Amino acid sequence: MTISTIPRSAGILLHPTSLPGPFGxxxxxxxxxxxxxxxxxxxxxxxxxxxxxxxxxxxxxxQSFSAxxxxxxxxxxxxxxxxxxxTRSLWEGKSFPEDHVDFxxxxxxxxxxxxxxxxGFQNGKATHLKDDFAVYTKREGGWLNDYxxxxxxxxxxxxxxxxxxxxxxLHREPVALATAEKELASVVGMHKFGQFLFDxxxxxxxxxxxxxxxxxxxxxxxxxxLDSADVWANSDQFLLDPNRKPTVVAGVPPDYFSExxxxxxxxxxxxKRMAQTGYAWWCARMTRQLRQVDLIRLDHFRGFCQAWHIPxxxxxxxxxxxxxxxxxxxxxxxRSVLGGLPLVAEDLGLITPDxxxxxxxxxxxxxxxxxxxxxxxLNLHWPHNYVPNSVCYTGTHDNDTTNGWYGGLTDKxxxxxxxxxxxxxxxxxxxxxxxAWSSVSALAVAPLQDVLSLGNEARMNKPGVxxxxxxxxxxxxxFRPDLISRLGNFTxxxxxLPVVKQ
Numbered sequence: 001m002t003i004s005t006i007p008r009s010a011g012i013l014l015h016p017t018s019l020p021g022p023f024g025x026x027x028x029x030x031x032x033x034x035x036x037x038x039x040x041x042x043x044x045x046x047x048x049x050x051x052x053x054x055x056x057x058x059x060x061x062x063q064s065f066s067a068x069x070x071x072x073x074x075x076x077x078x079x080x081x082x083x084x085x086x087t088r089s090l091w092e093g094k095s096f097p098e099d100h101v102d103f104x105x106x107x108x109x110x111x112x113x114x115x116x117x118x119x120g121f122q123n124g125k126a127t128h129l130k131d132d133f134a135v136y137t138k139r140e141g142g143w144l145n146d147y148x149x150x151x152x153x154x155x156x157x158x159x160x161x162x163x164x165x166x167x168x169x170l171h172r173e174p175v176a177l178a179t180a181e182k183e184l185a186s187v188v189g190m191h192k193f194g195q196f197l198f199d200x201x202x203x204x205x206x207x208x209x210x211x212x213x214x215x216x217x218x219x220x221x222x223x224x225x226l227d228s229a230d231v232w233a234n235s236d237q238f239l240l241d242p243n244r245k246p247t248v249v250a251g252v253p254p255d256y257f258s259e260x261x262x263x264x265x266x267x268x269x270x271x272k273r274m275a276q277t278g279y280a281w282w283c284a285r286m287t288r289q290l291r292q293v294d295l296i297r298l299d300h301f302r303g304f305c306q307a308w309h310i311p312x313x314x315x316x317x318x319x320x321x322x323x324x325x326x327x328x329x330x331x332x333x334x335r336s337v338l339g340g341l342p343l344v345a346e347d348l349g350l351i352t353p354d355x356x357x358x359x360x361x362x363x364x365x366x367x368x369x370x371x372x373x374x375x376x377x378l379n380l381h382w383p384h385n386y387v388p389n390s391v392c393y394t395g396t397h398d399n400d401t402t403n404g405w406y407g408g409l410t411d412k413x414x415x416x417x418x419x420x421x422x423x424x425x426x427x428x429x430x431x432x433x434x435x436a437w438s439s440v441s442a443l444a445v446a447p448l449q450d451v452l453s454l455g456n457e458a459r460m461n462k463p464g465v466x467x468x469x470x471x472x473x474x475x476x477x478x479f480r481p482d483l484i485s486r487l488g489n490f491t492x493x494x495x496x497l498p499v500v501k502q
Contacts, residue, residue: 006295006365006391006442010496011046011217012039013397014448015061015460016074017101018473024096024106026473028201029076033208040212041484043491045498047209048217048445050397052202052292054151056228059103059470060461062221062299065151066229068143068288070198073110079201084126085117101471117197118190129196136196143288146233148191149177152184161227163245170244172232202292213498217344217445218293220285222300223250223266230281231267237274237281238267248309251317255350261308261317262464268307271326279330283337290342301345301364304330305355327354331362344391348372368392368441370432371405373420374413382420383439392441394432394450397460401449402429404456429453433487437494444496451487452478 019026019035026032039047053064054071061071080086090113096105120126121133137144153169154160168176181188206216224230226246231238239247246267254261274281289296298304305327310320335341345359347366359366368390373381386392394402406414406428418425425431429450436444449458452474461469491497 005363007045007499008442008496009045009498010437010444010491011044011048012042012448012451013048013393013445014474015050015397015470016052017470018448018460020098020473020476022096023077023091024109025073025101027074027076028205029078032076032205036205036209036212036214038479038484039209039214040498041488043488043497045213045496046215046217046295046443046445048297049219049293051219051221055470056225058466059101061219061470063225064221064228065154065225066143066147067220067224067285069147069195069229070202070292072114072194072198073106074202075110075113075194075197076201077113080113080117080197083129085120086113090116098475099473101473103471114190114194114197118186118193121193122186122189129200132200133193133196136199137192140195142233143229143284144192144195147195147229148188149181149184150229150232151191152187153180155187156180156184162232163226163243170232199292206292215294216292217295217297218289219297220289220299222298222303223264223268226265226267234281237270237277239270240267246312248320249312250303250307251310251320252308252349253317253320258464261320263310263315263317268309268323269325271330275326275329279326279333282330283334286334286338290338295342295344297344297346297367298364299346301347301359301366302349302351302355305352305358327358328361331358348396363389365389365391365442368439369394369396369399370435371395371399371402374409374416377420383435383441386440388440388442390441391443391445392436392439393444394429394436394446397447398463399459400456401447401454401458402432403450403453404459407455427453430486434490437490437496444494448474451483454478 016026016028016032019031021027021029021031036047051061051064052070053061053066054069055061055063056065057063077086077091081088094109096102121129153165157165162170169180209216231244235244241247248268249264250266250268251263252261286296304325306322307325308317308320309323310317331341341362341364343364345364345366347355347359348369368381368386370381370393373379379385383392395405399405400408406425409417414425421431421435430453433446433450436446458472460472
């Protein structure tokens, strides 16, 4: 058994897009600061978020156009106005839904906001940002140049996915790139400016949180999207054919939940090639993300031991094979570059002994989810089987809300849950919060939906369903003031108070 490096603490899972506000999607404006103050008032040490990258297919943060870039839809119009870049005339008279993100409305609005900010900046507004922007573009360098040019080219082609680009651009022929850089210079500059603005707004919010004892638990998907700046700029790091199409794609095999398995379609890394570079791409990626967050939940940790390789021609995940990943070698390299491994291993699903061995050898905390615990007393998701070096959840962004989950249980399972918890189930969400908070896990986390005791109308994502996900937002009238003291009292009772700086 390892000793956790995470102090005993607690947190709330809420992606910034789910914050309330007047602009159709949560952002880094005044309400985000109120949210941080609320976390501190609830005595929470952690704000857990989903990946911050620019969303691609189906608006999923796990299918991003870049593993390095950030989502400009999170930019706050009010903060851009404070910087003197835009005026409120851009949003006066606009109306957005309050309880969900209508991406078809939000995307063009936020792009118009970025265009206006860039135009204003070029025309001499916000001169106080000029030097900082120059320093930023020089510091971020390679990934920023690649992402901005990729995005500008993609837009110039009407959103055409990468594999359908003209061959000279797809293969990054020098003459074609030079021509694109010249012709699209202003758009390239705009996308660099968007990344600068994101990092500026997020850094200020993160400092505000840190000053109040709230740290950020981020998220990194193991794989990247095929249609991404990462694949375009680093094609030799992936298992691709000469036309930049994948020879194999990622997923998981058939199981109890899916007879066809899950066909994710992501390209898979050429780990041998990456090893030859000292895993430079991964080191750069993790370095970049750890400038944005304090701790990273590493999605699909199993894939670093073995990944399910599906031939690219297959339409389901039935016909694939397990192929070894980089294992210990990658993480030892990351440790040497990062000075440690501030990671949480997402070790859910079918976990084999080699995965457990790697996680424990690296002394990474794994995940425990109370909703997965009903099949018997040996189930590792029951609190009586926890180890301190773990992160306990009532549920995750991929689950039903706890109240929704409980509503779908059989009487047998409800009775078993009550027997195991030692009490009648009154408020399912808060009964599981109490169990998580009282467990020996170093960190206990609940999605905000459970704190608010919401049903499945508030579910964030249904895996395997392509549409209708990622849009949930909470309304201010759903957050009762008594919830602050209630969660704060649990956090005090179960010794999860934030560590106070001396």
